[in-house]
Amino acid sequence: MEIRTRFAPSPTGYMHIGNLRTALYEYLIAKSQNGKFILRIEDTDQERFVEGATEIIYNTLNMTGLKHDEGPDIGGEYGPYIQSQRMGMYMDYAKELIKKGHAYYCFCTKERLDTLKSSNEKGDAFSKYDRHCLTLSQEEIQKNLDAGMPFVIRQKMPTEGTTTFHDVVYGDITVENAELDDQILMKADGFPTYNFANVVDDHFMKITHVVRGSEYLSSTPKYNLLYDAFDWEAPVYVHLPAVMRDAHNKLSKRHGDKSFEDLINEGYLPEAVVNYIALLGWSPSDNKEIFSLKELEQCFNISGLSKSPSIFDIKKLTWLNGEYIKNMDAESFYILAENRLKNAIKNTTLDLKKIAVLLQKRLETLNDIPRLVDFFDALPEYSTDLYIHKKMKTTEEIALSSLKAALPVLENITDWTENNIHDALMSLVQTLGIKNGQLLWPVRTALSGEPTSPGGAMELADILGKEESLKRIKIGIEKLQNTLS
Numbered sequence: 160m161e162i163r164t165r166f167a168p169s170p171t172g173y174m175h176i177g178n179l180r181t182a183l184y185e186y187l188i189a190k191s192q193n194g195k196f197i198l199r200i201e202d203t204d205q206e207r208f209v210e211g212a213t214e215i216i217y218n219t220l221n222m223t224g225l226k227h228d229e230g231p232d233i234g235g236e237y238g239p240y241i242q243s244q245r246m247g248m249y250m251d252y253a254k255e256l257i258k259k260g261h262a263y264y265c266f267c268t269k270e271r272l273d274t275l276k277s278s279n280e281k282g283d284a285f286s287k288y289d290r291h292c293l294t295l296s297q298e299e300i301q302k303n304l305d306a307g308m309p310f311v312i313r314q315k316m317p318t319e320g321t322t323t324f325h326d327v328v329y330g331d332i333t334v335e336n337a338e339l340d341d342q343i344l345m346k347a348d349g350f351p352t353y354n355f356a357n358v359v360d361d362h363f364m365k366i367t368h369v370v371r372g373s374e375y376l377s378s379t380p381k382y383n384l385l386y387d388a389f390d391w392e393a394p395v396y397v398h399l400p401a402v403m404r405d406a407h408n409k410l411s412k413r414h415g416d417k418s419f420e421d422l423i424n425e426g427y428l429p430e431a432v433v434n435y436i437a438l439l440g441w442s443p444s445d446n447k448e449i450f451s452l453k454e455l456e457q458c459f460n461i462s463g464l465s466k467s468p469s470i471f472d473i474k475k476l477t478w479l480n481g482e483y484i485k486n487m488d489a490e491s492f493y494i495l496a497e498n499r500l501k502n503a504i505k506n507t508t509l510d511l512k513k514i515a516v517l518l519q520k521r522l523e524t525l526n527d528i529p530r531l532v533d534f535f536d537a538l539p540e541y542s543t544d545l546y547i548h549k550k551m552k553t554t555e556e557i558a559l560s561s562l563k564a565a566l567p568v569l570e571n572i573t574d575w576t577e578n579n580i581h582d583a584l585m586s587l588v589q590t591l592g593i594k595n596g597q598l599l600w601p602v603r604t605a606l607s608g609e610p611t612s613p614g615g616a617m618e619l620a621d622i623l624g625k626e627e628s629l630k631r632i633k634i635g636i637e638k639l640q641n642t643l644s
């Protein structure tokens with residue numbers, strides 16, 4: 160049997176990290192078993208419709224490499240893949256359920272339903288429908304329909320017995336049928352609810368594994384009863400625990416947690432995000448942490464899924480992102496960094512490629528770039544405290560004498576290359592009989608005006624050029640003289 164999974168996002172206008180993780184696991188479950196990964200857009204909730212939202216879904220799948228095999232944009236045997244284009248069939252199947260005695264028309268007004276809610280003793284927002292319309296006679300129903308009265312179609316739940324289903328992550332789950340609400344299948348606007356559409360679509364799209372958030376776990380018995388009512392085979396269920404912000408709260412865009420797009424805008428790489436979220440609820444059989452999508456496709460296994468919720472740890476993602484940046488080849492990194500470098504560095508005489516090489520080892524996210532390279536453009540205001548460095552064994556006095564000694568040596572270099580700068584400074588260290596750091600730290604500090612910088616003294620001097628380097632060293636000397644006088 161071919162494994163078929165589907166990603167069924169509602170176009171909400173952003174890609175929630177939890178949803179992206181669901182998509183990734185759906186993709187991996189399919190691909191690790193040579194199966195198909197299908198994209199279905201669930202746009203039947205007209206109130207939630209957001210312009211441009213489907214583009215975000217396509218873009219995310221594209222950027223992350225989760226390539227679907229069937230979907231609205233590429234077609235497939237079981238389309239249409241947009242729910243609003245499948246409207247006719249939902250009503251037909253709802254009516255079939257009515258015929259079979261598993262569903263019924265309900266003409267209750269909103270006002271009546273509201274009174275049901277307020278009569279709930281516990282004050283719960285949710286209350287069970289009282290089955291007022293279940294006993295309507297055929298004539299009454301026809302009369303109401305002929306009069307054009309708005310209606311919904313409800314699922315008729317069994318009132319006795321239990322329903323059990325198996326979930327791959329959560330195990331066997333059993334509910335008392337008497338607790339199940341006669342949920343709405345078709346809404347008054349003629350659209351199906353998610354609760355109905357997901358069953359009809361998953362069946363006709365031949366989905367073998369339904370992978371989704373655990374918030375759907377409590378409704379799954381109702382879906383199973385629908386499969387039974389139609390005499391359809393239910394899929395394998397894989398419900399995933401929520402991705403959490405902390406021990407008590409789910410990750411939520413409304414509460415300021417980042418979406419996939421936010422992370423990309425903040426300089427995270429799609430590959431790193433995919434790698435990180437793969438580990439949010441799934442553990443490989445070894446302790447490996449860095450996985451390309453291809454590697455995940457090979458080693459992903461449903462048995463590695465966990466039912467304990469995982470906490471989204473931005474620090475861990477940031478670390479992983481840094482690893483991805485470090486491991487890129489220099490050319491690809493430059494392409495990635497170029498725009499940000501150009502925005503941060505206006506001085507067009509500086510060799511951005513050389514800067515990129517230094518930067519690549521230092522970076523955790525692309526958005527660190529401006530902060531780390533600003534000083535190339537203009538020397539920042541800085542305090543001479545920066546010259547004091549315990550490990551380098553420098554004090555302001557040592558820094559001043561080192562800079563004074565370095566100035567003529569650097570002035571003497573005619574061919575300003577990193578090698579020549581290196582040789583000149585290292586032979587000065589010898590002549591002065593001091594430690595490397597006692598010369599190089601002051602020079603680096605004078606050139607950058609920063610407590611840390613991508614690149615050391617020689618690399619910075621090379622990139623800044625002779626004139627600018629000498630100018631900055633003179634400024635350093637002056638600042639130190641002022642402090643020490």
Ligand code: GLU
Binds near residue numbers: 166201372
């Ligand atoms: N449209 C639903 C959502 O975005 C999909 C749930 C499912 O995968 O069945 O939450």
